[in-house]
Amino acid sequence: MTHRLKLTTPCVFACLLTVGACVPESPDTAESGTDGALGFPAIAATLLERSAPQPGERVLLLGQAGTRWDAVLPLLSGGIQEAGAVYLGAVDIFGAPLPGAESTEFATGLGLDPEGWGDMLVEVDLAVKLPGATPSPDVDYDVYRALQDVLRGDRARTVHFHWAGATSFAMEELPVDEHVDMVYQRALLETDYEALAATLTAFEAALRAGVVRVTTPGGTDISFEVADRPVTRQDGDASAARMAEARNLIDREVELPAGAARVSPVLGTVEGTIAFPPAQWGGRAVEGLVLSFMEGRVVDVEADSGREGVIAEMDAAGDAGRAFRELAVGFNPLLAIPDGEEWIPYYGYGAGVVRLSLGDNTELGGAVGGGYVRWNFFTDATVVVGGEVWVRDGVLVAR
Numbered sequence: 551m552t553h554r555l556k557l558t559t560p561c562v563f564a565c566l567l568t569v570g571a572c573v574p575e576s577p578d579t580a581e582s583g584t585d586g587a588l589g590f591p592a593i594a595a596t597l598l599e600r601s602a603p604q605p606g607e608r609v610l611l612l613g614q615a616g617t618r619w620d621a622v623l624p625l626l627s628g629g630i631q632e633a634g635a636v637y638l639g640a641v642d643i644f645g646a647p648l649p650g651a652e653s654t655e656f657a658t659g660l661g662l663d664p665e666g667w668g669d670m671l672v673e674v675d676l677a678v679k680l681p682g683a684t685p686s687p688d689v690d691y692d693v694y695r696a697l698q699d700v701l702r703g704d705r706a707r708t709v710h711f712h713w714a715g716a717t718s719f720a721m722e723e724l725p726v727d728e729h730v731d732m733v734y735q736r737a738l739l740e741t742d743y744e745a746l747a748a749t750l751t752a753f754e755a756a757l758r759a760g761v762v763r764v765t766t767p768g769g770t771d772i773s774f775e776v777a778d779r780p781v782t783r784q785d786g787d788a789s790a791a792r793m794a795e796a797r798n799l800i801d802r803e804v805e806l807p808a809g810a811a812r813v814s815p816v817l818g819t820v821e822g823t824i825a826f827p828p829a830q831w832g833g834r835a836v837e838g839l840v841l842s843f844m845e846g847r848v849v850d851v852e853a854d855s856g857r858e859g860v861i862a863e864m865d866a867a868g869d870a871g872r873a874f875r876e877l878a879v880g881f882n883p884l885l886a887i888p889d890g891e892e893w894i895p896y897y898g899y900g901a902g903v904v905r906l907s908l909g910d911n912t913e914l915g916g917a918v919g920g921g922y923v924r925w926n927f928f929t930d931a932t933v934v935v936g937g938e939v940w941v942r943d944g945v946l947v948a949r
Contacts, residue, residue: 588618588731592739594625597678598633600743600806601709601788605634607675610656612693613640614682615648619713623651626678638674643683643692660693667696674706675790681713701802709788710805715897717927721829724893733895737807737884743786746808749881749949750783753811753940757781760936762815762877764904766928767943769825769840772906774815774874780915782812784899798915809882809899814914817846820874824906824926832866834859848872848908863924870909870920878905879933879941886946887929894927901946904931 603609609630613619623640630637639657640648645667647657660670677697685694700706713734716724724730757776765771780797786808796802800812826839838854848871851860864871878898880886885900887893898905909923933941940947 588735589739590621591625593735594622594629596738597622597626597709597711597806598629600786600804601676601678601707602790603630603633603635603676604790607635607790608638608673609635610638610671610674610677611640611648611651611680612643612677612683612697613648613680614642615646615650617682619680619682620648620650622680623648627652635676641693643686643694644689645693664691664696667693668699671696671700672703672705674700676706676788677708679708679710681711684712698799698803701799704796707788707790707793707796707802707804710803712805712896715895717894717897719892719894719929721927730895733885733888734807737809737882737896741786741808741882741884743808746881747783747785747787750785750811752949753879753881753935754781754783756935756938756940757811757813760938763934764877764906764928765932765934766825766930768827768930770823770906770928770931772820772822772824772843772874774821774846774877775819776813776815779813779815782914784808784810784812799913805899807882807885807896807899809885809896809901810878810880810905812876812878812914814876814911814916815846815874817874817911817916817918820846826926830859831856832859832862834862836860843874846874867909867922868920870918870922873909873911873918875907875909875911875916875918875923876905876914878907880904881946883946894929898925898927902929902941902944904928904933904941904944 611623611626627637637654639654640651641657641660642648645660645662683694686692697708701708713726716726716730718724761773761775763773782800784805786806788804793802820843822843824841828835828837834856836853836856836859839860840852841848842850851857853860880899880903881901882899883901885895886902887900894903906926906928907923910920911918930944931941932943
């Protein structure tokens, strides 16, 4: 089955930090919330462990006021300072200090005027973007985007802690209820990060050595080469040491929960077809859609109905609307689609989920701009790399 998610701005995720720091409490000993409640001490401890703020590093928290995640603010600020790092405070995306967070000169001085953000945010070494801290559709520029500008300057790092991205098989956004909480919490606290990192590293090596082919029973059959293109391994390592390998924006935007490998391939090598289930394109219902690609661009659009909606959406998007953007493959078994359930956890980072995207690939190190992104989730794909099967019919092949 193929599913899609449409975005109109480049995809970005959530939170800033580093590895190897003093952590106030191990996730193994902290309250984990296994009774159905979130264990904020364990969550904060894991964020600190995976980001490991170092002595002297300057760390900022970015959040949204008045949410349940206010509970982690004192836990994070305490752990940051205990590690010997400099706690810069907590602000929202508009530059206002978060109520309830420890007051700092940096947070109160950032202000609501974007004019001065650049000079101040360039001092940040690490930022944690908490749930609710996402780009605002109501303004052209906010602290979230300003931090991305810092990352584009090949410095600093962020941890993207979304706690979102639950999607039905009908591609409807789902509320994060208690059930989703428990799936995400288990993935955050119990992932074998060392094993995940090893698997993603092996997958990257395979990608570079052979042709990638993705097929589905519905008719998708597309292939391409990766060669020396940047491959982002979202293994949850947000350390300063890891940033020495960063080659693009999303390398510096480390996601927790973790689990996917992401790459924008050599555009000129992308050939084949992507088939879609019924979906909305350009505000119209579309059925039987098949896009054909040559050299990374859509060259033919076939549909049983609604073809005009597809063309309208692509025309509105400009060059990005007809460009292949990205392959993402999920590897985290704790984020796999739960047995007997019909929803996709956390943006398809679960084992066996495949994402094929159209649009802007600049955050992945590409040259296609424009801001348009359309995600397409496949839950029954087969991924073959260099003749070796990595995913078969939506199931990750054991290695």
